[in-house]
Amino acid sequence: MELDFWHNRWQKGETGFHQTGLNPYLAYFYGEKGPEPDKRSSLKVFVPLCGKSMDMQWLSKSGYAVIGVECSPIAIKDFVKEYGVSIDEAKNDRHVKYTINGEISDGACIELVQGDFFDLTEADLEGVTDVFDRASLIALPEAIRKRYAEKMSGLLATGVRSLLVTLTYSQHEMDGPPFSVTEDEVNTLYGDNFKIEKILAKDILSNEQKFQELGLTSLIETVYKLTRL
Numbered sequence: 001m002e003l004d005f006w007h008n009r010w011q012k013g014e015t016g017f018h019q020t021g022l023n024p025y026l027a028y029f030y031g032e033k034g035p036e037p038d039k040r041s042s043l044k045v046f047v048p049l050c051g052k053s054m055d056m057q058w059l060s061k062s063g064y065a066v067i068g069v070e071c072s073p074i075a076i077k078d079f080v081k082e083y084g085v086s087i088d089e090a091k092n093d094r095h096v097k098y099t100i101n102g103e104i105s106d107g108a109c110i111e112l113v114q115g116d117f118f119d120l121t122e123a124d125l126e127g128v129t130d131v132f133d134r135a136s137l138i139a140l141p142e143a144i145r146k147r148y149a150e151k152m153s154g155l156l157a158t159g160v161r162s163l164l165v166t167l168t169y170s171q172h173e174m175d176g177p178p179f180s181v182t183e184d185e186v187n188t189l190y191g192d193n194f195k196i197e198k199i200l201a202k203d204i205l206s207n208e209q210k211f212q213e214l215g216l217t218s219l220i221e222t223v224y225k226l227t228r229l
């Protein structure tokens with residue numbers, strides 16, 4: 001799936017993937033069940049393919065440093081506008097990096113990197129301890145998921161934890177995105193470089209009218225904890 005596809009989606013306002021509320025798994029595993037608030041300042045959460053996710057705002061206000069990467073300048077502009085803050089801007093040959101300072105946002109620092117995830121380097125992600133992958137891996141078709149997982153393995157240091165949320169359904173019932181990603185595929189993509197723990201799986205179709213209307217007969221949401229080996 002080319003970046004033009006996503007640029008067009010943002011230009012046309014076709015952003016049905018955007019959640020207005022906080023992701024419940026993030027709230028649970030990084031809030032209630034997460035590290036104590038005084039331990040969070042040493043943690044930095046990477047949000048790949050971040051869109052204008054308000055999860056980043058919550059992470060920052062909860063004391064975590066955040067770095068997101070997103071190809072669409074519209075998404076970044078919207079995030080900044082909705083967050084109501086001003087930002088610093090710096091360019092290199094690959095990306096434009098926006099920084100929302102802690103003092104301004106009343107939370108920990110948020111860095112938004114506008115550009116292609118596949119152009120990131122390990123140096124760009126220095127200090128990252130955690131990853132939140134919601135609607136990112138599953139936004140990509142199969143061949144690009146393989147590249148994405150390989151790139152992610154190369155970017156992350158040993159010990160980095162990742163909270164990965166996937167959807168699984170019969171791919172012949174609907175075209176993606178979001179694409180169906182099975183447990184077998186997660187094991188194939190990440191098994192060599194990550195310890196994989198499946199945390200939960202549940203059928204969410206009864207709460208998803210849009211996907212019922214599109215003809216799905218089952219929609220399993222699965223949450224994994226991956227740890228870079």
Ligand SMILES: C[S@@+](CC[C@H](N)C(=O)[O-])C[C@H]1O[C@@H](n2cnc3c(N)ncnc32)[C@H](O)[C@@H]1O
Nearest residue numbers: 006017049050051053070071116117134135139
């Ligand atoms: C399905 S959306 C999910 C956004 C976000 N994770 C959320 O939960 O709202 C996928 C996002 O990835 C962005 N994207 C797709 N491919 C990308 C790439 N190679 N580099 C950076 N961003 C990308 C798209 O513009 C889009 O905003």
